[in-house]
Amino acid sequence: MPGMDGYEFVQAIRNESRWPDVPVIMLTSARRTEDAERCRELGIKANLLKPAKQSRILDAIITSVGVDAISAKHDAPEVDLVSTQAADGPLHILIAEDNEVNQKFALRALKKAGHTATVANNGLKAVEAFANERFDLILMDVQMPEMDGYEATAAIRAREADSGTAIPIIALTAHAMKGDRERCFAAGMNGYVTKPVKTKALLAEIARVTAPSESVA
């Protein structure tokens, strides 16, 4: 990563009295021989090769938070981890995404789960579609021409200000910049899925943000 690499970042966290033991999972595009030792020194629980599969990430998280993976799977039905069912049946979803291949993959994933969708090719069109059509949820690409996902989210949240409603917005991002996730949440999004979008990960995130306990957040 530019500016400060992952190891430096973890070192900085370890020096912070607030989070000396926070579990850290590294993602790397090329594993070098010295990596294992540095990970041990810094107390990094796992070092995953990118693109990391959802199942590997999940395993790494379960292991790193100290839950025995086998007992966790035994106690909690697997459907909780990779739920592909929406909270209240089929949803009508707005896909804000400029690339047609990405649109095609996202549409397919949603249709498989029984959802319907409308596609907007940029942020401006997404805001327009939101004004003219009723949706249950928005998938928002962050990087788009005309108006990006952050601006479109801000415009949609501004429109909602009077109505007291807040449509769930899930960011779709190819994870290019440090702090992407924080920026998405700060911009008013509720969920976050990294590209390439995997059907299971997308549907699990949709289930999470539409779960009853999340709908008021």
Place this chain on the structure above:
Amino acid sequence: MSAEPFDKEELLEEIDDDWEFLEESVEMLKEDAPGLLAQVRAGIDTGDADMVWQSAHTIKSMVGNFAAGPAFEMAHGIETRGRANDLDTGGAQVDQLESELQRLTSALDSLLANARD
């Protein structure tokens, strides 16, 4: 470049035997890639770093759907340099990405051809 152009297992898991869908998607990739590569090149030639990284970013997210690790990483490299306004070595990287995209689409075509047999 010894790595496979795409992770077959991962792609097939996502595609779930929907070969028609894959074929259409590969056609789109073949249609879109040359224009995006041309935009990256134009950005490098004119010193337009935004055009470079935005086009590289689109290529990256597009090839990611096909579990195409090497092309994804190459596009990511160009995007990262473009964001840092570093366009000096960009031309050679785009040539590399272009041949990797050709290798990727040929491999995807072979996969589709085998599936039809």
